[in-house]
Amino acid sequence: MAPAKLEVSDCNCSICTKSGYLHLTVPKSRFKLLSGSEALTTYQFNTGTARHLFCSTCGIKSFYVPRSHPDGFSVNARCLDAGTVQELVVTKFNGREWETQYPTGRGPEFQK
DSSP, X not given: OXXXXXXXXXXXXXXXXXXXXXXXXXXXXXXXXXXXXXXXXXEOOTTSOOEEEEETTTOOOOXXXXXXXXXXXXXXXXXXXXXXXXXXXXXXXXXXXXXXXXXXXXXXXXXX
């Protein structure tokens, strides 16, 4: 369960911009898929690290394994049930220049 106030990232890369994805990144230990795993299909490109998971029935990408956090998940905050979040704090992220944002190829907690 997520807190009522969430901090999310708005990435300007082509795939996130076109899909309207708002990233809520969570560790694997905080993510639990309750149902529907049998309907998921995976799309990978570029380095193949990110695993974009889509519903094979409706095409929605509500979460995926991001390249920046391969040990966690990015949940699309726009897919959370209405009424579960009171406030979204949105931070812009320059995904068009991904390599300059994450020079080691991992998220900020791995930059050390």
